[in-house]
Amino acid sequence: METWFFIIVSLCVSALVSSIFKLFKKNLPPGPPILPLVGDLIWLRRPVSELEFILRRLRTRYGPLMMLRIGRRKLVFIASHSLAHRALIQHGGVFSDRPAPLFTSKISNRTLKEISSAAYGPTWRLLRRNLAQEILHPARFKSYSSSRRWVLSMLVNRLLDASKSEISVRVMDHFQYAMFCLLVNMCFGEKLQEKQIKGIESVQRGLLLGFPRFNVLNFWPALGKIIFRKRWKELIQLRKEQENVLLPLIRSRLKRISEHQEDGAAVLAYVDTLVNLILPEENRKLDEPEIMRLCSEFLAAGTDTTSTALQWIMANLVKYPHIQAKLYDEITGVVGSSKSSQLQLIEEQDLQKMLYLKAIVLEGLRRHPPGHFVLPHKVTQDVELDGYMIPCNATVNFMVADLGWDPKVWKDPMEFKPERFLATSSGEAFDITGNREIKMMPFGAGRRICPGLTLALLHLEYFVANLIWIFEWIPEEGDHVDLTEKQEFTTVMKNPLRARISPRIRIH
Template sequence: MDDFVFLLLTLSLCVAARFLLPFLSTSRRRKQSAGGDALSLPPGPTYIPLLTPILWLRRSAFEVEPYLRLLRRNHGPVFALRITSLPAVFVADRRLAYEVLIRQGAVFADRPSTNPANRLLSSDHHNISSASYGPKWRLLRRNLTSGVLHSARIRRFAESRRWVLGILLQRLRARADADGGLVVVMESFQHAMFCLLVLMCFGEKLDEKAIGDIESMQRNLLKLVPKLNVFAIFPQITKIVFRNLWNRMIGMRRRQEELFLPLIQARRGLNRSTGQKEEEEEEEERAYSYVDSLLGVRLPEDGGERELDDSEMVSLFSEFMSAGTDTTATALQWIMAHLVRDPRVQQKLFDEIREVTGENHEVSEEDVLQNRLPYLKAVILEGLRRHPPGHFVLPHIAAEDAVLEGHLIPKGAAVNFTVAEMGWDEEEWTAPMEFRPERFLAGGEGEGVDLTGSREIKMMPFGAGRRICPGMALALLHLEYFVGNLVKQFEWKAAVESEEVDLTEMLEFTVVMKHPLRARITPRSTMQTVRV
């Protein structure tokens, strides 16, 4: 039924566009530069009012990506794609990305006002990723980075990570034993990350059912999110046309609140009961969590302050878990896929791990934090360069008219960055589509790469500038810790010896393997088991 209504809507608007076009101005916006020359928008395809938005209504970002590569070839490193009244500008050059995100970072630090679905899921932009650049955003981000993501508190979760590592290894062993050594890894990776992020979020080791309920809800929501882009265009109409989709989204939001609110209330009660103790004494008795930090946040509002309401906290927890689970699990799968494809790299990595940790000890967090495993770090960086979990960062917005590469970027225009393309730049990287961890060792073109982009941008899997991912250090720790121990515990081989692992990509919430990694694992005979 939705498709039939959508077809009628499309045909009607196409007819309307046919008769309106002669009366609509198609001139490009121009502005006088300081020298008197007229600046125009970046080049791009023709925009047809009404018709263009309809044609893009149901396209996903993954369908758009090949088209964007074509526009890059035809129009250069900065081009515009008009889907609504304001252009969406795409920056497909790492040097220009540095200009926008670092040198003009304050101008381009804001976020667009998103569609009604995203506003509902973010409690009207009360989360870090979508909040406008200003006091609210600074407060929420500072609370996260100085709280649960502070380096001292990250270290306090060392035993929690070891607990989750035990869960992961136990699941892999059980599945391998049940299927002649064969495992499909992605589900186990996702479950392990959910166990860890739920604990960091709520400060409790929940039982399997509770974790499973949260995981199922969050995963279903993430699968739905790309479809919600239809509400960005003509929302008053699309909310009616796609009412079933809208109602599904409302139902999932209610389910989030059903699962999260009791955990918030329990933690709020625990904080009140220990409110007279010093903070350090409290943390010795129980794990400090994201909830604990948010209970102390006071938002500036109407000349005063207020606490976060429950809905806003639910949005922040959902953001925290989404950002830390699927992205890390996706990166883990891509890296392990390359280790299966290239036994030489896997053996070299295992030899380094064995030399540093000995025969009978797992990779510890200190091994990672003290940089005792440079080849392991190189493997992680190469995985992130070759397969960034997101091929685009969230759009930025120009807070005022700006100039880039001689083109006008008008106030309010969305600016996007082709993250994957920057890590595949042939001018910067030798054979960029090949997996070569050695490029990040001494003498390689990636030696000492700056992932923050503050000096230059060679790759930006975590974004760059003011809106860089605040969880970058935690993500790198998790990737090194889990990849190191997966290689120390098991030898990884292709499921079928004569078949190469398929690296075809597919877009979900992140860019994942279209055919999930299926591998044959064999326990290393000298390695002791990590216990849950």
């Protein structure tokens, strides 16, 4: 009996020692020590703009792969091109999941039926495939050409009206409104009145800009709802306002579809594609709140990112008139001179001949990525990266801006030089998807790469080309366009571009 007792005890001790050995054997990525609770509160209250400064300082000490601990969560940050490629391309399946949602995210998205937040699996594949094939496929782009022309004409008229009443024009508001009109039209199939557009834009922006204020509710939700009850009520109110604005539009569109009131030649809207989707894991259709969240995601993903990128590009063309002049020469070489002619917009097929335009857009995305981080990834199993073990369920993010500013990859990285993206002597175009290698990733990379990549590039090229062809963009008198590194830490410029715009052609 004693023999068996000692054997069992020995086996238990051996297993315990083996487990402890394995635990310490895990060579986790380096990072700063954090005091429990105190450290958690410090990190949670940090805005993203400050976090980026801190991570950049930590990188000089710990290297391009580092880990922060917040409570039980392990946050891994990657700032290396080769490591990003290894993670997102070579180990794509392991790095393609999303971390568990925060408490505030569950309030606005209870079932997590969004492409950006859904777990990596059948439901995510269905939603992403639907968007990619039905709305974002290049073959579908032509059907939205009239919408783009309508929005561009509206933007031109708004800029002209503003230039008549102001010495210089603050352009960001006009860019955001134009992009929002375009995305609303693609989402609901309607050209809504300005009041309706403003209503949707207001509630969407309220949720987007308000969520950092609600972050404190995620630390201890049960207590936070009591201590910060005003913020809790504000979050609930924003959610209700979103329902009040978006649900009537969805119901109106679905009613028209069910009653067969749509013209046979009508353009397919995003909401149309969501009606009959069958969720593979639940064998049911999407309910109204889930359709609303997908529509909200569609609007948010394509508005601020594209309008911010457009503003940065135009700001550089204002700051560097020789680049603007070179682009204008390329445009006139393709479509002819615009001087003393009637307003004619550049057609989308002409964009394919404008290589310098494409280089300018890519350089704008490299130098000023709209987002300095991607949406967080979660690893589904332990995986080794550069000699370190990334533990299962760790949250992983990538320092997008730093990848595009790395002097080891880019010569004079803080300079705006579109020429670096002109095709080489081999004629090989730059691979922005990062499948071959990752040099920059403004749209992410791998299996979770932004599905709207191609559409975003088209919108940027289309609007930049027409805005340069129709107007000459001049800095505000006595003004200095601030494109310093300090400006890079906000998703929207702290001092939005103001410029004088001079029409190159007669506009009636």
